[in-house]
Amino acid sequence: MLGETDIMRVAAINDLSGFGKCSLMADIGVLSAMGIEVCPVPTAVLSAQTGFPDFHLFDTSTLIEECKEDWLKMGARFDSIITGYIPHERDADDIISFVKAFKVDGTSLLVDPVMGDGGRFYSNYSDEMLRKVKLLATTADIITPNLTELCILAGFDAGKAKELEAIEDQDQMIQEVIGIAEKVRTSKAQNIVVTGIHKGDHELCNLVVSGDGNEVVECKTNGKSYSGTGDLFAATLLGYILKGKNTIDAVKLTTEFISSAIEATGDKDRNYGVDFEKVLGYLSGGD
Numbered sequence: 001m002l003g004e005t006d007i008m009r010v011a012a013i014n015d016l017s018g019f020g021k022c023s024l025m026a027d028i029g030v031l032s033a034m035g036i037e038v039c040p041v042p043t044a045v046l047s048a049q050t051g052f053p054d055f056h057l058f059d060t061s062t063l064i065e066e067c068k069e070d071w072l073k074m075g076a077r078f079d080s081i082i083t084g085y086i087p088h089e090r091d092a093d094d095i096i097s098f099v100k101a102f103k104v105d106g107t108s109l110l111v112d113p114v115m116g117d118g119g120r121f122y123s124n125y126s127d128e129m130l131r132k133v134k135l136l137a138t139t140a141d142i143i144t145p146n147l148t149e150l151c152i153l154a155g156f157d158a159g160k161a162k163e164l165e166a167i168e169d170q171d172q173m174i175q176e177v178i179g180i181a182e183k184v185r186t187s188k189a190q191n192i193v194v195t196g197i198h199k200g201d202h203e204l205c206n207l208v209v210s211g212d213g214n215e216v217v218e219c220k221t222n223g224k225s226y227s228g229t230g231d232l233f234a235a236t237l238l239g240y241i242l243k244g245k246n247t248i249d250a251v252k253l254t255t256e257f258i259s260s261a262i263e264a265t266g267d268k269d270r271n272y273g274v275d276f277e278k279v280l281g282y283l284s285g286g287d
Contacts, residue, residue: 008242009077011102013041013064013095014084014231020049021273022228023084027235033280034239039078041067041098044087049227051271061087064094068101078107082238083136084231085114087124092132099139108241111140112234116148119162138186142241144193144234145184147177154183165198173199174207174216181209191247195233206233206255210247217251220259228273233258239283257282 012027028038041064048055081099086092103109113133116122125133130152137143137153145153151160167173174197181192191210196219199205204219236257240250261276 007035007037008079009037009039010238010242011039011041011078011081011098012084012235013043013081013098015044015046015087016040016042017046017049017055019047019052020227020271021276022049022231026228026231026276027082027084029276029280030232030235030283031239033283034236034243035284036079036239036242039071039076043085043091049271049273051227059087061091061094064091064098068094068098072101076102077104078102080108080110080238080242082110082112082234084112084234086129086133089126089129089132092129092136096132096136096139099136103139108141108238109139110142110144110234110238111137112144112230113137113149113153114230115145115152116158117146119148119159121148121152121158137184140190142191142193142238142247143184144195144230144237146196146230147194147198150177150180150184150192150194154180156180170199177207178209178214181207185209193237193247193251195230206251208248208251212246212248215248215251217248217255219255220262222262224262224270226262226265226270226274229258229262232261232274232276236283 010031012024014023014027016024024040031038042060045058045060046055083095115125148158148161152158164173164176185192188211194207197205197207204221206217208215233254236254237250240253260279260282261274264278265274
């Protein structure tokens with residue numbers, strides 16, 4: 001039986017890219033450094049993440065159902081499940097089925113609803129796909145949308161995010177975002193962390209709307225956007241929460257880690273992601 005283990009265990013459902021330092025590479029790297037076992041469920045294997053001009057994708061989405069069936073026979077149990085980008089509508093069905101099978105008492109679910117950014121909705125998302133992602137999100141203990149994704153989950157057009165960030169009164173803008181997050185929350189126990197909100201031209205923040213209260217966590221920024229930082233954020237946040245931090249403290253520590261990783265990266269093509277490997281000691285307690 002795989003139900004008992006002396007370290008925490010996470011099922012990570014995401015794609016795997018050879019270049020880009022995102023998705024499963026982020027999940028495995030970060031959570032392993034934090035002393036947490038990662039059981040990956042690759043939805044696709046790519047030569048490089050999709051921001052590169054050339055890449056090839058091998059669809060492995062049937063593995064979601066196959067992993068579920070095999071792992072049930074093995075008696076596997078998980079402390080948490082984390083989900084990221086969902087390539088196809090059928091994958092959403094399989095992920096929902098996987099979650100139903102393994103989300104038992106003591107198992108948390110973090111959903112990173114990767115659907116859009118910068119006020120734009122990703123083109124592969126149909127209305128039915130969106131409905132299923134919303135359904136998955138209702139079962140989550142933690143949701144980590146960016147502002148565009150939060151607006152989509154709440155039923156607004158993706159462009160609503162740009163309207164919010166254009167509000168000059170920052171306090172008013174934050175209060176409006178909190179109101180939207182409250183529409184998305186299915187219970188007071190569900191925590192939402194809205195990532196990468198632009199406050200003016202050169203400031204970013206993360207917003208926590210949780211049972212521990214609401215809090216704005218300021219971020220350092222160099223004005224660049226890198227591949228995989230959302231995945232790194234979600235994985236690190238989950239790791240800290242599994243280690244016993246409350247959501248607000250976990251977001252603060254996660255924000256510090258992402259800032260350190262960006263600072264360690266230097267000047268490079270955004271598609272290659274950030275050099276988080278240089279600062280993994282921050283997570284494991286090393287130097």
